[in-house]
Amino acid sequence: MRGNDEMQEALFTMAKLEDFVPLDHPLRPIQKIVNTALSGLNDLFNEMYAGSGRASIAPEKLMRALLLQVFYSIRSERQLMEQIRYNLLFRWFVGLAIDDPVWDHSVFSKNRDRLIEHEAVEKFFTEVMSLADKGGLLSKDHFSVDGTLVQAWASHKSFRPKDGSDGGPDTPGRNAESDWKGRPRSNDTHSSTTDPDARLFRKSSNTAATLCYQGHALMENRNGLVVGAVVTHAGGSAERDAALAMIGTVPGTQRKTLAADKAYDTAGFVESCRLANVTPHVAMNVARSGGSAIDARTSRHPGYEVSQRIRKRIEEHFGWAKTVGRIRQTVFRGIHRVDLQFKLNMLASNIVRMSRMPTVVPEFAVQGAR
Structure with a gap:
């Protein structure tokens, strides 16, 4: 007999996020490594945030979310939060319950300076390497x-003289035409108006110079x-x-x-x-x-x-x-x-490699490294 094409949700659902993640999922050994390393940063996280006032989003959850962005090639924090909103696997890894609200994507922009100031990623990196050292991997x-x-994240058009002697773009408009043919340009005399820290450089004589x-x-x-x-x-x-x-x-x-x-x-x-x-x-x-x-x-x-x-x-x-x-x-x-x-990318690459080494996570590890 043909079934009815309809969906009727139960009033109450007895399910845990843990039930939706297969025991052999690659994120399980990764989560074990990440959580063990983050537990060693408790004193740092206490120092990063004031002891009074409104409770912030747990920095451990922000760190896990940033790693997910690398693991799954998510192009922006806005898209990352969209994924966490409906992706049960992502919620499980970050540490959000099914009915927990998802924070706004601007949280990452506001906390990035704090992570840089306290060198949180560097210390996270060190904790992960300490686990590898204890496992005899180094x-x-x-x-x-x-x-x-x-x-x-800057174009050649933004690379202009530091003294402003070129008089600006050759044509008006947001994406104006620029003609620098025959004009000498170097990092000593020019800089990018978009990203002043970028440098014009090429690695060999047969490649193009880029910012x-x-x-x-x-x-x-x-x-x-x-x-x-x-x-x-x-x-x-x-x-x-x-x-x-x-x-x-x-x-x-x-x-x-x-x-x-x-x-x-x-x-x-x-x-x-x-x-x-x-x-x-x-x-x-x-x-x-x-x-x-x-x-x-x-x-x-x-x-x-x-x-x-x-x-x-x-x-x-x-x-x-x-x-x-x-x-x-x-x-x-x-x-x-x-x-x-x-x-963060080098850290994520290390974690993926370590998650496949049985000396690090014996209950979940798969023999052989990437």
Whole structure:
């Protein structure tokens, strides 16, 4: 007998959000890692918010929501809140009951400065890495470093002389025509009126120059987890300067190795590494003027070849963040906001990788990493 095409809701429903999430859903081990790390930030969250007045939205829920935005490639906070309103999986992960009201999307804009001021994402990153360290997932001796360009939320038309000598756009209108052919432009004399922190830069001679930032990541070589991430102004020596700064924060006085590509093969970088008790496992750039700064005392060891093979895994984090995390072109302006977005993406990439390692979440983990 054919059934009736109608829906009649019960007056009362006895159901929990937990019942709607399959036991083998990938977000279960991820939630376990996230909640364990957030529990270690209780003192920080108490410091971030005043002890009196109206209760705020729990910062733990904001952090989980920001991670969801990365995991599911959600393009805006407005769309994120729309998803949380009707997506039971998202409500479960964030920690909202079925009948809890959803907050306004402007909450993220108001709290982003607070997260930056108190370095909340950096400390969240540290807590997650502490879990990885306790699980024996991190190498303390062997690392890799690389950088990637993050296109700024600004166009070439906004890159104008700092002294205003060009007299403005060539034609009126919101999207006015601009002709800068034959006009010299550099970061010393020009800046973007849309995002003054962005820099005009190209990574090689056969690519176009764009307004961008540079994101840098330091990866340990045992399981390919990012242990350091930072965004800097784009520049010719930015990658090497960031690499030295990040490897310098790694604890311990033992000798370390640092793998990198040919862009790091300069005499100054190699010498700085050796002075810092770091063996520079840098790819040899034999085409550079004067030859490679790496000689046989480094390249003859078997570990050099191993480092050169493993260092390429750092591109997996960059590729994941640009396709899933949507950092190929940032939607934020200002280096501090872009830095927060980049670190959140590297953190999310680490969590996804760790969630598949049985030593971290044995009851939910799946063998093998991404």
